[in-house]
Amino acid sequence: MKNPAIWRVVVLACMAIACLSLHAQPGVTSTEIVIGSCSAIDGPARQLGLQMVLGASAYIDMINEQGGVNGRKIRLVPFDDGYDPERAPACFARLQKEGIFAAAFFVGTPTAARYIPLAESSKTPLVGLFTGAQILYEPFHHYVLNVRASYYDETREQVDNLWSLGMKKIAVIYPNDAFGSTVLEGVRLALKKHGSEPVAVGVYPRNTVEIERAMSAVRGSNPDAVILVGPYTPVAAVVRTAHHDKWTPQFLTVSFVGTDEFIHEAGDDAEGTIITQVVPPYFSTDLPTVALYRRESIKHFSNSKPGFVSLEGFVDAMVLVEGLKRAGRDLTREKFITALESIHGFDAGLGPRLKVNFSSTNHKGFQNVYATMVRNGVAVPITDWGQVKRSH
Numbered sequence: 437m438k439n440p441a442i443w444r445v446v447v448l449a450c451m452a453i454a455c456l457s458l459h460a461q462p463g464v465t466s467t468e469i470v471i472g473s474c475s476a477i478d479g480p481a482r483q484l485g486l487q488m489v490l491g492a493s494a495y496i497d498m499i500n501e502q503g504g505v506n507g508r509k510i511r512l513v514p515f516d517d518g519y520d521p522e523r524a525p526a527c528f529a530r531l532q533k534e535g536i537f538a539a540a541f542f543v544g545t546p547t548a549a550r551y552i553p554l555a556e557s558s559k560t561p562l563v564g565l566f567t568g569a570q571i572l573y574e575p576f577h578h579y580v581l582n583v584r585a586s587y588y589d590e591t592r593e594q595v596d597n598l599w600s601l602g603m604k605k606i607a608v609i610y611p612n613d614a615f616g617s618t619v620l621e622g623v624r625l626a627l628k629k630h631g632s633e634p635v636a637v638g639v640y641p642r643n644t645v646e647i648e649r650a651m652s653a654v655r656g657s658n659p660d661a662v663i664l665v666g667p668y669t670p671v672a673a674v675v676r677t678a679h680h681d682k683w684t685p686q687f688l689t690v691s692f693v694g695t696d697e698f699i700h701e702a703g704d705d706a707e708g709t710i711i712t713q714v715v716p717p718y719f720s721t722d723l724p725t726v727a728l729y730r731r732e733s734i735k736h737f738s739n740s741k742p743g744f745v746s747l748e749g750f751v752d753a754m755v756l757v758e759g760l761k762r763a764g765r766d767l768t769r770e771k772f773i774t775a776l777e778s779i780h781g782f783d784a785g786l787g788p789r790l791k792v793n794f795s796s797t798n799h800k801g802f803q804n805v806y807a808t809m810v811r812n813g814v815a816v817p818i819t820d821w822g823q824v825k826r827s828h
Contacts, residue, residue: 463537464767469508469760471496472531474551475543475566476519480643481667483697484745485543488566489514491749492541494732495757505760506767517547519643519667524550531560538563538772540756541749544692545569545615546642555579561772563759564752566745567692568714569618573800579769581776581794583755583801584714584748590690591622593712593805594663595630601825603660603686605635609650609674610665611642619665619690635659640666645673661686668694672701679705686710686824695808695815696743706810710824713806715751716786717817718742725751725785744815751784755792755801758782 463470473492475485493512500509513534517527524547531539538561542551545567552571555562561579565572568586598606608623610616620637627633636657638650647670654662662685664671671693678684688710689698695713699706719742721727729750733740740746755776760767762775779801782792792801808815809824818824 461537461768462532462535464508467508468511469505469767470511470513470534470536471756472534472536472539473512473514473541474517474524474527474531474539474547475514475541477514477516479516479518479520480669481519481543481694484566484667484692484694485516485519487694487743487745488541488543488749488752490737490740491729491733491746491751492564492753493749494729494736494746495750495753497736498728498732499757505757506765508767510757510760512541514541519544519547521546521550525554528554528558532558536560537767537769538756540564541752542566545571545618546613548572549614552577552580559769561769561776563756563776564749566748567615568690569614570621571614571618576797577799579773581773581799581801583752583792584691585802585805586622586800587619587690587692588622588625589803590712590714590805591619591663592626593807594688594710595623595626597807597821597824598661598686598688599630601821603825604630604632605657605660606632607636607638607654607657607659607662607685608634608665609638609640609647609654609662611670612639613642615692616642616665619663623663640670645670647674647677650674651677655683659685661688664689664693667692668698668701672698672706675702675709676705688712691744691748691805694745696741696745699810699813699815706813709810710818711808711810711815713744713808713815714802715744715747716790716806717808717815718744718747719814723785723787725754728785751786754784755779755782758792 477485496510517523540563543566572582636654638653640647640650691714759776763771777796779794789804807818
């Protein structure tokens with residue numbers, strides 16, 4: 437272009453358009469990125485939401501102390517949905533009113549079932565949910581990326597190892613909600629591979645401890661093992677009641693239970709329960725990210741106790757921040773999604789079994805799980821499943 441004056445006008449116009457494009461992004465200013473959360477901060481599963489947000493906040497606070505991401509600090513805006521799907525739309529609407537850039541650190545399958553279509557329709561990235569339900573992955577959702585392994589991964593780990601021990605009569609007790617249904621389906625698929633199916637199932641009302649009828653439906657089949665589905669309160673009620681009645685099959689449950697809260701509520705009756713985990717034990721400080729989590733949690737929340745749930749929140753925040761870093765200064769929601777999808781073989785400091793792998797067709801970060809058993813009030817890794825049979 438020969439005319440310098442016209443060239444300057446064109447350049448300034450392009451800069452103005454770029455600025456307008458940036459300012460059009462919700463939750464992004466020159467100094468701040470707003471991330472919103474809807475989780476169970478109150479109600480029967482409140483410790484799950486509180487711990488998820490605490491762990492995420494510890495990582496975000498650390499990043500902000502270091503100057504933020506590409507010159508912007510992150511502000512986390514958490515709201516309560518009570519682990520109640522009926523409250524989910526209002527909570528998500530509140531996040532939109534806050535003008536968030538992305539959502540993260542949600543809790544639960546029944547609530548996720550409501551949030552997924554809301555995230556997709558509003559084109560709001562949703563990253564890191566405390567659930568491993570298949571609804572997150574099937575069908576594929578462009579704006580939803582989860583870090584943890586799935587419930588199908590957890591139930592496959594449980595069933596395959598029980599089967600190898602000769603524990604083939606496997607029953608399920610589950611709540612009548614989307615969470616219970618997806619774990620039950622995972623057990624069925626895992627057993628189908630062995631040419632089998634659950635010997636019995638018992639269902640109880642969600643968010644209650646009305647577990648007696650479900651237990652009766654299962655006990656008569658004399659199962660070798662019972663997979664318990666639910667948050668910590670009803671699962672603790674099952675093992676307490678069973679042990680009081682001298683009923684002692686091998687009990688198992690999945691990560692959503694909230695391991696530390698379950699152990700606290702069940703007390704001595706938690707002993708011997710197998711719990712699959714989607715992050716390493718929080719006392720594995722030989723792993724860099726676990727050591728970092730322990731240090732930063734105490735630094736920013738001095739009264740907090742380490743746990744599996746808050747460690748997961750910490751890891752979810754790490755992945756979210758990695759996506760923001762890769763998206764660059766000219767941040768948009770689509771660049772953020774593309775940046776997350778570029779994470780392949782990312783070493784999250786959690787050992788070789790847990791590396792983050794996303795792609796444009798895969799939005800599940802981890803594929804592997806850890807099996808633990810409650811011993812002396814602590815969920816310790818199972819290094820030899822043969823010990824399970826010998827101790828049963």
